[in-house]
Amino acid sequence: MNSRTKEMISYLVFGVLTTVVNIALYILLTKGFSIDYRWATTVAWIVSVLFAFVTNKLYVFKSKTLTTSIMFRELLSFFFFRGLSYVLDLAIMIICVSWLSIDDIVAKILANIVVILVNYIASKYFIFKNKEERAVE
Template sequence: MQKKEFVNYVIFGVLTTLVNIVCYALLTKVFQIDYKWATTIAWIVSVLFAFVTNKLYVFQSKQKSTASILKEFISFMFFRGLSYVLDIASMIVLVEWLGWNDLIAKVIANGIVIIVNYFASKYIIFQTNHSKEV
């Protein structure tokens, strides 16, 4: 892993996590939305933010054709969908089963998700060895 890539991943990972947690907190604390719905909405907002920042700044994907970008986006959404399942399952276990504070549980769930997402993005979605357009 290149140092610049790692630094960018950490920076944009933190920003994505902040987008997720701030969105979640606003939805649950200000708008009084159930934590499951809030987790889902926060996930959608943060995934869209993450796709753009990962593509452009972290992995610097050079894919520009519509087909290539669509392939990256679908792959990104698939793996983020898997991480959503991990996120919501973690929240249910930590909040409902173990009785933890929902914001603490959200931070822990996001830590797990960040690790899983990095490996999916690095080795499957935005492979840096793409040298040709699709």
């Protein structure tokens, strides 16, 4: 198995785990604590983004660099692009739940599918560049 295939499989595995964290926390907050779906989406996003940063950095893209400048750049880039995906996630939730009256759990699953695709592209090509790609910058 080549490195690109391993990377994609790792991204898929950790993407699924991140999605499970996101959806499970969302369900706990909305169903267990009766928190509004917009607030629950926000809290679930924050927790899952922190989980995703660590797993993407260490296990998917194997960015072991711990220098302050690279760590700071990765963290800022990660949160910037995840912030964009948060807006996408929340917009999909509002459209599906408030406008189209789709069940919120179904909407959350649909939103996460779209977000996973967008996040992979951002992580692969903008955030966790390998050493060869950094040398070109």
